[in-house]
Amino acid sequence: MTRSPATPLPPPKARRRLRESAALTQAQLASRVGVTRETVRAWESGRTTPRGRKREAYAKLLNTLSEEATARRAKPAPAPAPEPAPVPVVVAAGAGSAGASEEAADSLVLPAKPLDERRSGPGSGAGPDSPSGPGSGPGSGPETEQESGPEPRPEPAPEAESAPAPASAPTALTPAQAFDALYEFGAPALVRQTFLLTGRRELARESVERAFQVAWEHWPEVARDRDPVGWVRAAAYEYALSPWQRFRLRHRHPEPPPADPGDRTLLNTLLRLPPQHRRTLLLYDGLGLGLPETAAETEASTPAAANRLLHAREAVADRLPELADPRVLHRRLAELASTERLRAARPPAVRMGSERRARFLTRAAIAFTVALIGTTALTLRTAPTHYEPPVSPGETVRGVPPKVAPGALSDEQLELRQKLRDQLQDGPERLTPRLE
Template structure:
């Protein structure tokens, strides 16, 4: 708890950190909707505040600080008693600076089994180091400064394109691999990451000042990859050529077990065990509460242990480290190279120009239609003619005119012709 919250001066000294805001809200058993209703904002705005992506404005800052201060004082005055049935908490992930002895060995011993790790589904143990540094997108937030556009290269400010290229080169390969493990589809993984970075370049001022730019892009890529709307596209609903399965049988079994999980559980496992985020950060990125995320993780570990006998023999507190090593050792059978950063920036700029032109053309069409309607529309009211009022200027209704002599002669001639009447069937004497 920060000092300004403890002393009751949250509205004077500022707001607590984002994680503390989330903890205070959960300690008061409030939902995002309840906080948003009290402050007059949307639930998404409250989530952004708790994730540190945005800050309250001048209108809501004092009210939000007062609410957090009240929750802090309520928690200090009335501490929550321990529950007789506490929610299970998953084990802590392997720290980034763990020694090699804390992870499964890179090479199994001579007896063919790693200590404490059994072979998944009747095969040799799945060796491999922990997730490599270039695949750990969670650590990229510490390597990329909060303001990606602030800095200097050779005595000059960093240009936005250079900062974007640096962020793309650092995190794009790892993100493509993560989305591939999330979906099992190379095309969808590359498209999701490319789309996320195009969106990031279109909103670069926001991404450049975000405390976690890699998390911003990762969240956008995950959301697109797991979106149900993409199933409306035939290319994603019925793939013409399914991706080739990994060559290693253990990799195939692990990937199949991971894809069999529900999307929410799969994303939680990938963020917590694969990327290495802690439980509050995983809950914030999946937009769920911390207890819900912990329950999802426990259920996912149980499902994976049921499908992977090698994981069932591992103690629950060590499964995160084992899964992290296994996920880091998966070798896809298809290449996962993302396109060049310049290509992504160019596509994003072309897309922005096309949308701008479409907006201008639509505005022009609306303006022309409005002008034409204004010119041609009647400018005064014309009352209808009531019934029973004579109308002048209309010729009277008359019947057919009388036949002239010529018309009568032609009529009699047509009637007397043999082709007309019953006489047409009589034979003509010769």
């Protein structure tokens, strides 16, 4: 029995472009295919691939959208409207380049949506303690407002039309300036979050700096991401929770715990949780992410993330009963993170470190390639060109008298030799061959 080939699909980015060209939100496209909005988001991000009948329906719908887009392009279109500025650059410029002070950086302990705002919304009927309730469904994610289409711009007032133009128009940020703004905005909070995740100050700073170095290496991808801070946060958490960290010499020496007994007990309770449970609890109850977003960042399914969250809450409530309420736990996590004065490096130092690391890896790859080519050439030069049979090992033969060294003949030997010579010449005729 043979299986029919799967229906071909365009790349994930092309799927998203086709949906946006048709002015459809993810929820609208999901209702036409018969799936949830989170499934469509996973298809467009490339995390999952549709199968079976859903794949056929999705491919058919994308084909229809492609034909409609082709037909629209064939018609004469009016003058295009001015395109809006790229979202990541504007967000980064407003976040960190507006002269943010050190006090503002310290206030970004856990920059996330409040618990009440995250779990309350249209159609939410579950309480704050139910992670898998309707409040965490498609209508309550952080991207709902972005996917519902751009907001209509208000009409300018008559006085605004006659107002003089500003003296200096804002200029576009360079990649280095946008990266520095993103770093100044997100690094202080990420260091505190990573400290709650690992309980180590130096490891938290190193993880955040390494994550931003990787972000600078992939800056075009990070700059176009809908949540650049989330991209860096995922990289920092992965580096901090790597199992290879336990083999480092620094890991063998414990760091001093917090001075407050309550903070020390809470931190020890968090560190006793499994890494994935600890990460899920920090993302959901600490940062205020929705359950689908938490599951996507931890690379788990939504039911698995809900189970991890419930087990983590039970473990914390068993040791600290006063933290059974998620709101109280959120406040205590923010207080514990704010008590630690953790400072991150400056943005230029992080960028230079990333560039030095990239140069070192490039030179190492070039040196390895040259060494491999030289070794291959030397092997080809010195390798034999024909087959040489191996020499068999010697064997000991017994019973053979030793070879006598040559020397002078004795009298008897001389007499015998002379006798043989004489008989050969003067002997009977039968001893001398004759030619007939």
